[in-house]
Each structure stands twice: as C-alpha cells, then as structure tokens.
Amino acid sequence: MRIKLFFLLSSAFASTLLSADELHNINQIVGDRSIGMAGAYGAVSDDPSGMVYNPAGIAFANAASMSANVNTLQWSQITYKDALQETFDYQRSAYQVLPNFFGVVQPFGDVMVGFSSAIVDSNQEKQDQVFDNLQGIERFTVNFHNIDTIYNVGPTVARKFSQKLAIGFSLPLHYRSSEYISNQSVVFEESNSDNLRWTNVYKKISEQGVRPKLGVLVVPIEKLSIGLTVDKTLVLNARQSRQASQCYTNDTDIGCSDQQNPSIEKTTLKPNYPIQVRVAGAWFPNSALLVSADFIHNSAVSSTTAFPGKEATYDAAVGLEWYWSPRWALRSGAYTSMANTPELNDLATNQSAHVDRYGATVSVARFSQGSSISLGVIGLYGQGKSQLFGSIPGLLQKTTSIDVNVFFTTSYRY
Amino acid sequence: MSDTWRIFFLVVMSMLTFQCASVPLEEDFRARWSQTLLTDNESANTEAEIKFGREVAARMLADIDGVENFEIQKYVNTLGNYLAQYSARPDLQFYFWVIESDAINAYAMPGGYIFITSAAYRLLENEAELAGVLAHEIAHVKQKHIVHALDIKAVGAGATLTQLTSGASDAFRVAMNQASEQAVALLKKDGLHQEDEYEADEIGLTIMVQAGYEPDAYLRFLQRVAMVSARQLEEVTQTHPSFASRLTALEAVKRDYGMNNLNYAQLPERFNQFKLE
Amino acid sequence: MKNMSVLLLGFLLSVVSYAETLYVHSSKAVLLTDRDFSSGTVALLQKGDAVTVLQRQTRWVEVEFNAQQGWVSVLLLKATPPSGIVSVIGSDDVNLEGDARMRASAVATAGATRGLVEEGGAQSMGFDFSELHQLETMVVTDQELDMFSQPVLGGGQ
Numbered sequence: 001m002r003i004k005l006f007f008l009l010s011s012a013f014a015s016t017l018l019s020a021d022e023l024h025n026i027n028q029i030v031g032d033r034s035i036g037m038a039g040a041y042g043a044v045s046d047d048p049s050g051m052v053y054n055p056a057g058i059a060f061a062n063a064a065s066m067s068a069n070v071n072t073l074q075w076s077q078i079t080y081k082d083a084l085q086e087t088f089d090y091q092r093s094a095y096q097v098l099p100n101f102f103g104v105v106q107p108f109g110d111v112m113v114g115f116s117s118a119i120v121d122s123n124q125e126k127q128d129q130v131f132d133n134l135q136g137i138e139r140f141t142v143n144f145h146n147i148d149t150i151y152n153v154g155p156t157v158a159r160k161f162s163q164k165l166a167i168g169f170s171l172p173l174h175y176r177s178s179e180y181i182s183n184q185s186v187v188f189e190e191s192n193s194d195n196l197r198w199t200n201v202y203k204k205i206s207e208q209g210v211r212p213k214l215g216v217l218v219v220p221i222e223k224l225s226i227g228l229t230v231d232k233t234l235v236l237n238a239r240q241s242r243q244a245s246q247c248y249t250n251d252t253d254i255g256c257s258d259q260q261n262p263s264i265e266k267t268t269l270k271p272n273y274p275i276q277v278r279v280a281g282a283w284f285p286n287s288a289l290l291v292s293a294d295f296i297h298n299s300a301v302s303s304t305t306a307f308p309g310k311e312a313t314y315d316a317a318v319g320l321e322w323y324w325s326p327r328w329a330l331r332s333g334a335y336t337s338m339a340n341t342p343e344l345n346d347l348a349t350n351q352s353a354h355v356d357r358y359g360a361t362v363s364v365a366r367f368s369q370g371s372s373i374s375l376g377v378i379g380l381y382g383q384g385k386s387q388l389f390g391s392i393p394g395l396l397q398k399t400t401s402i403d404v405n406v407f408f409t410t411s412y413r414y
Numbered sequence: 415m416s417d418t419w420r421i422f423f424l425v426v427m428s429m430l431t432f433q434c435a436s437v438p439l440e441e442d443f444r445a446r447w448s449q450t451l452l453t454d455n456e457s458a459n460t461e462a463e464i465k466f467g468r469e470v471a472a473r474m475l476a477d478i479d480g481v482e483n484f485e486i487q488k489y490v491n492t493l494g495n496y497l498a499q500y501s502a503r504p505d506l507q508f509y510f511w512v513i514e515s516d517a518i519n520a521y522a523m524p525g526g527y528i529f530i531t532s533a534a535y536r537l538l539e540n541e542a543e544l545a546g547v548l549a550h551e552i553a554h555v556k557q558k559h560i561v562h563a564l565d566i567k568a569v570g571a572g573a574t575l576t577q578l579t580s581g582a583s584d585a586f587r588v589a590m591n592q593a594s595e596q597a598v599a600l601l602k603k604d605g606l607h608q609e610d611e612y613e614a615d616e617i618g619l620t621i622m623v624q625a626g627y628e629p630d631a632y633l634r635f636l637q638r639v640a641m642v643s644a645r646q647l648e649e650v651t652q653t654h655p656s657f658a659s660r661l662t663a664l665e666a667v668k669r670d671y672g673m674n675n676l677n678y679a680q681l682p683e684r685f686n687q688f689k690l691e
Numbered sequence: 692m693k694n695m696s697v698l699l700l701g702f703l704l705s706v707v708s709y710a711e712t713l714y715v716h717s718s719k720a721v722l723l724t725d726r727d728f729s730s731g732t733v734a735l736l737q738k739g740d741a742v743t744v745l746q747r748q749t750r751w752v753e754v755e756f757n758a759q760q761g762w763v764s765v766l767l768l769k770a771t772p773p774s775g776i777v778s779v780i781g782s783d784d785v786n787l788e789g790d791a792r793m794r795a796s797a798v799a800t801a802g803a804t805r806g807l808v809e810e811g812g813a814q815s816m817g818f819d820f821s822e823l824h825q826l827e828t829m830v831v832t833d834q835e836l837d838m839f840s841q842p843v844l845g846g847g848q
Binding site for chain 3: 460461464465468469471472473475476479480487488491492493495496499500501502503504505506507509510511527541556617620621623624625626627670671672673674675676679681684
C-alpha cells in the first residue's frame with residue numbers, strides 16, 4: 001500500500017500540461033435565445049447571439065439594433081470513484097457566476113455590423129478534501145483549484161445578398177487564461193518509517209490569438225434555413241509556466257531529503273486548435289414554432305511534444321422555440337458534448353479522462369415591445385473514465401460529471 | 415483534417431444546389447410571434463406619436479396664432495371630436511385650432527393636432543363642408559402620414575419615434591428637433607405623397623358619412639377652393655394634387671361606397687352661428 | 692422522446708386555427724345589409740364590440756355579430772381591442788405606471804425630455820408651447836358630443 005500511495009502522489013505531481021476542459025469541444029452554451037435552444041442556432045442566428053453560432057445570421061436581424069446579455073450561475077461536480085485505495089472518492093466541485101455573453105448588432109448601410117463578447121469555455125474545479133482513515137496514513141489532505149477560461153471578443157460583419165443568402169465573417173480575439181494549483185500533504189502513521197510528504201504544483205497558461213469564423217446562411221425552400229460555418233482558433237502568442245516543489249521526510253532523512261527545489265518549466269509553444277465545421281438546419285413552420293438542429297464537427301489535432309493530441313468529435317444539438325402567446329415563449333433543447341480523447345485502456349499511462357456528456361435545457365422567455373427576458377436551466381451529465389494517477393497502468397477511476405447552470409438573459413431591440 | 419474538409423465541401427456543394435432550386439419568398443418567415451408586439455398599437459407608440467405631434471404643433475404655432483374667438487374654437491373642436499369618434503383612433507385625444515392665415519389650407523400633425531386656416535374657414539358654407547375638411551385631416555392622423563413620410567418608423571427598423579421622443583440622448587434630441595422641422599416643411603411647403611392625399615380624401619369621406627354628413631358638401635367645397643385666387647392657393651396647390659384629379663377620385667369613392675343620394679345633414683344654420691368675421 | 696412530444700404538442704397547438712375576430716374601434720359603426728352606405732341598417736355596433744369575420748372585400752368586411760350578419764367599413768375595425776385615450780399632457784414625465792416595458796433609462800431621461808419639450812414656455816427656440824397649452828384646454832365632453840350629434844343624426848338639409 002505504501003508503494004502505491006507513493007506512486008499516486010508522484011504521478012499527481014508529474015501530471016501533464018493538459019488542463020481541464022480541453023477534453024471536450026462543446027463547452028459553454030452561450031447566447032440569449034441560443035442558450036435556451038441548447039446551442040442549435042447555426043441556422044437561426046438572426047440576433048446578436050448569432051455572432052457566435054453563424055456570423056451570416058445577423059444580416060437577418062429583424063430590428064435595426066439589438067443587444068443581448070446573458071448571465072449564468074453554474075455549479076459543477078466531478079466525482080472520481082474509488083480514487084484512493086479503491087475506496088475513497090475524489091470529488092471536485094465549484095460554483096461560478098459567468099457573464100456568458102454580451103452582443104450588439106447595428107446596420108451600416110448594406111452591412112450589418114456587430115460586436116460580441118462570449119465566454120466560450122470555462123471550467124472550474126475545486127477540491128478540498130481530508131482523508132483520515134486511509135491505511136497506513138494518518139492524514140492525507142488535498143487542496144486543488146483549477147480555473148480555465150476562454151474568451152472570444154470581437155467584431156462581426158454580415159451581408160445579405162438576397163432574402164435567401166447571407167454571408168458573414170467574425171474575427172474575435174481569442175484569449176485564454178488558466179490557473180491551476182494543487183497542494184497535497186501526507187502525514188504517515190507512526191508505525192511507518194516515512195514521516196511526511198508534501199507537494200505543490202502551480203500552473204499558469206495564457207494564450208492570445210484570433211478565431212476567424214466564416215458563415216453562410218441560405219434559404220433553399222420557404223421556411224427552411226440552412227447554415228454552415230467553419231472556424232479555427234489560431235494562437236498567436238502563448239505562455240505556459242509550471243512550478244513544482246515537494247518535500248519528503250522519513251526516519252533516516254529528517255528535513256527535506258528528497259527535496260525538489262521549485263522546478264520551473266516554461267514554454268511559449270503554441271497549442272493547436274481543431275477546425276470546427278457546423279452544419280445547421282432550422283425550420284420555421286409558423287411564427288409560433290421554430291425547430292432547429294446543428295451538427296458540429298471538430299477535427300482531430302495531432303499531438304506535439306508539448307501538447308497531447310485530440311481526437312475528432314461529432315456533436316449534435318437540437319432546439320425548439322415555441323410561443324404560446326406573443327408575450328411568452330418556451331425554449332428547449334438537447335445537446336452532446338463528446339470527449340475529444342480516446343477511450344481509456346488498461347495498458348497505457350498518462351491517459352486523459354474520457355467522459356461523454358449529454359445536456360438538456362429548458363427556459364421561459366417573456367417579451368415586451370422592445371425587450372425580452374428569459375430564465376432557464378441547463379443540466380449536463382456524463383460518465384466515463386479517468387486516470388488520475390497517470391503512471392499506474394490499469395488504475396482507472398469511474399468518473400461522473402454533473403453540471404447545472406441557471407441562466408438569465410435579457411435582450412433589447414430598437 | 416481531410417475528413418473535415420470533405421464534410422465542408424460536401425455541404426457547400428449541396429447548399430449551392432439548393433440555392434439554385436429555390437422558390438421566391440413572400441414574407442419574413444423568421445419573424446416570431448413576439449414581433450407583433452412591435453407593430454401593435456401600443457400606448458408607447460401612441461405616446462411617442464403625441465409627443466412628436468405636440469413638438470410639431472408648437473413649432474407651427476410659433477409663426478401663426480389661433481383665432482381669438484372661443485365660441486368658434488369650441489365649435490370646431492366639438493365637430494372635430496364628433497368626427498374623430500369614427501376615425502378608429504380611440505387612443506387619441508384630437509385637438510382642433512382655427513389659425514390666422516391668408517393661405518387656404520389645413521394641417522394635420524401627428525397625435526391628433528389639427529389646424530385649419532381662417533382663410534379656409536371663411537370659404538366654408540355649411541357644417542358638412544367643415545366636417546369634410548376636418549375628416550380629411552383626421553384621416554392623415556389616422557394613417558400616420560407625416561410619420562411615414564419622414565421615414566420615422568413608429569416601430570421596426572431605423573430610428574423609431576419612440577426613441578426620438580424619449581430624449582434618451584443628445585443625439586435623439588437633435589434628431590427629434592430636425593424631424594419636427596422637416597414635418598413643418600412637409601406641411602407648409604413640400605406636401606405629402608400624392609397617394610396619401612387621395613387616401614385621406616377617401617378615408618375622410620367615409621368618416622364624414624359615418625358621422626352623418628353629406629359627402630357632396632366636401633366635393634363642393636373643393637370645387638369652390640379651386641376658383642379662388644392663385645395667391646391664396648399657392649400653399650395648397652404646392653402641397654396637394656390638383657383639384658380636378660382629386661374630384662375625379664372622390665366621385666369614384668362615392669360610387670364604390672354607395673354614397674350617392676344619401677341626402678345627409680349639411681347644417682348651414684348651425685354653421686352660420688359660428689361665422690368668422 | 693420527451694423532446695419529441697414537446698415538439699408535437701407545440702406544433703399541434705400552433706396549427707389549430709381560430710375564426711378571425713375583429714374589434715370595433717370607432718364609437719359607433721353601422722352594420723349594413725350590403726357594401727353600400729345607402730343600403731339598409733342591420734344593427735348599430737359600439738366601440739369594443741367583437742365581430743367574427745365572414746369574408747373580406749377591398750374596403751368592406753362581412754361580419755357576424757349577435758347572430759346578425761352584415762357589412763362594415765374596414766376602416767373601423769382592428770385586430771386588437773380598442774385602448775383608452777393615451778395622454779402625455781399634464782405630465783410629460785414618462786408614464787411608468789402600468790408600463791412594464793419602460794426602461795430604467797427612460798426614468799433617468801424623463802427630466803431631459805421635459806427640458807427639451809417645454810423649455811421656457813413661450814417662444815423659445817421657435818416653439819410656442821403656451822398657445823399649445825391653450826388649445827389643449829379644448830376638451831369636449833361626451834355629453835357635449837351627444838348634444839352636438841342630435842341635429843346631425845336628425846338628418847335632412
């Protein structure tokens with residue numbers, strides 16, 4: 001057992017540069033109407049939220065100027081079953097309040113111009129656990145905090161060439177900021193020849209780049225809209241640093257015998273992001289009902305010395321918007337968030353978690369002459385496997401992730 | 415990578431095929447039910463219309479004064495409000511004002527402010543004729559002709575009237591100022607679209623008939639106006655279609671609506687009690 | 692599956708068609724036997740009466756009201772019930788009561804609006820608001836209108 005825990009700790013210490021929610025390509029569902037429709041919005045897209053989904057769509061905005069604002073309260077929990085000594089779970093959870101989206105659109109001559117700010121990816125994990133009853137160990141304390149956020153902020157232009165065709169382009173800045181802190185301390189039982197082991201890891205990532213996105217929206221037949229977008233995040237500047245230190249004492253070595261002075265690694269290597277292709281369809285049978293579906297493909301990314309690769313993903317979203325009066329609408333949808341990692345196997349080491357997630361959302365919107373508000377909730381659930389202690393082949397943890405987001409959106413048109 | 419591009423091109427190709435085979439569109443199918451809130455006759459729109467109308471009326475009154483005769487003003491207001499009951503604008507309080515002017519004309523400002531010049535008033539011979547003139551102006555208000563002519567959308571795209579009158583920013587205040595200045599120019603110089611005048615004639619005629627006035631009185635008044643001196647008519651001919659074509663159109667309206675031989679009220683006696691000296 | 696049923700429900704509800712209802716917006720409207728003012732009167736409709744549309748012609752609508760059928764001028768009908776008189780006079784503040792749509796910014800700028808619209812009363816900036824106020828005192832009561840209408844509806848020359 002003693003050996004095993006040693007391994008556990010050292011492997012946690014040696015974890016790769018990969019940070020949390022790089023493991024899925026579909027993360028935050030952003031936007032006003034779009035969040036209620038589970039992100040199935042690439043063929044609707046006719047308001048500020050559209051800038052994120054299909055820049056062409058804003059050319060069809062039905063009022064000259066529109067703005068939208070979304071705030072979310074998010075709770076997430078990830079449980080690693082039987083992480084320690086095949087008995088004790090690791091559990092990480094966090095609350096966060098995110099200004100999910102802000103956008104405005106405004107016409108300039110023939111061209112519709114917009115500006116949006118969206119948090120397209122944000123992940124937060126907090127762990128604060130003390131284990132008092134592990135075998136051979138008096139106390140094991142884990143403090144862990146990881147926060148990783150990607151912002152897309154920038155302009156969009158779109159032009160309608162006819163009632164049936166629009167093309168749009170957006171060029172938001174990509175900004176990513178991530179911080180990771182892990183503190184672990186082990187106090188061994190007196191009968192043990194080991195005394196104390198302590199490790200600390202701090203990681204920081206920042207990236208700047210652009211995320212060009214080209215969108216097309218066509219209307220092949222009356223009441224049917226088809227959208228297509230392609231985009232890719234291009235990192236222009238990246239900085240990652242990692243500091244690690246540890247101290248280990250036993251009966252023969254008092255003081256930090258196996259001391260590792262803060263080791264500092266730095267890299268300015270740029271990570272590669274997938275190409276995203278979104279194919280979307282929306283059907284508008286009448287003014288009270290709208291049904292939409294998006295299919296989102298993210299290409300595979302090959303691994304490099306600094307970064308692990310990503311597998312291609314195929315995600316889908318379906319959405320529904322139904323007005324039961326001019327003042328009230330119900331929105332609902334479902335989506336997938338598939339892992340961009342391979343399935344875990346029992347032989348490999350340092351494997352990333354593989355958790356496929358499924359989400360559903362429902363919201364109610366209230367309209368008045370120039371504005372609307374909506375309140376809704378998203379639930380996201382997934383099960384899969386992780387290898388928390390990457391150096392031990394075959395030691396995998398059943399992993400369950402649950403996310404609940406409550407969102408509040410407002411929009412104005414004038 | 416190659417998979418990604420294959421999907422992309424496949425979709426582009428199929429979209430282009432669709433695009434070629436498509437049918438023409440009639441209406442905006444994207445418009446959601448909630449958008450009807452924008453076009454409904456809501457009090458916010460009406461408020462904006464009234465605010466704008468007051469602004470234009472106050473601008474007009476800076477140059478011209480009302481006739482100082484309470485009885486006449488009261489009489490015109492009573493008749494006007496009686497007619498306005500048939501305008502299908504129950505959200506508006508109409509005001510009428512006889513103004514001192516040599517030009518033979520009448521003006522309709524948004525929100526229910528209506529002026530008739532003393533020269534036009536003097537030319538009237540009975541109450542039905544006055545009803546015809548006022549009903550024509552009420553029709554302009556009902557149809558929001560000025561607001562549309564200035565391309566200020568009460569609703570929908572562009573700077574809205576609600577926005578202009580909100581005074582929400584200096585820009586809107588300046589724009590509002592310009593809009594009311596343009597409205598005055600429209601009323602006194604440029605005129606509305608010809609089709610708006612024909613429409614106001616038609617609607618005005620139905621208003622006066624529903625109210626119980628003889629429609630022929632309005633036609634007779636227009637014929638009389640056509641006879642007076644060119645100087646007094648400069649403004650009205652500049653801002654309205656020719657009398658001959660208006661009379662022809664009015665005859666058609668009378669025929670279509672079955673307004674011939676109604677033998678409705680004209681009330682010259684009551685009108686004569688309120689003659690302008 | 693569940694999503695599918697929500698979809699179906701929404702679709703069914705939205706497809707159900709209603710008979711078109713219009714509301715009388717003038718204080719009175721004559722229901723005529725034909726599309727012709729010289730035709731006979733079926734009934735006299737009042738403001739706010741709801742009528743069911745049978746058919747539409749260019750300027751006329753055939754409607755049913757209290758089991759009676761007849762024609763009304765299209766100019767007197769609207770799809771929404773008539774509202775009361777809207778007034779901005781007396782308080783040119785932004786009306787906040789009963790108007791949930793009004794934004795916070797409207798409250799903040801109400802003073803500014805007042806400043807512009809009625810500034811300094813009389814002839815300032817090419818506006819004459821004092822005369823406007825004078826003409827706005829010309830309110831006619833329902834009773835006065837009723838009396839006024841007698842000789843008109845009595846007909847004749």
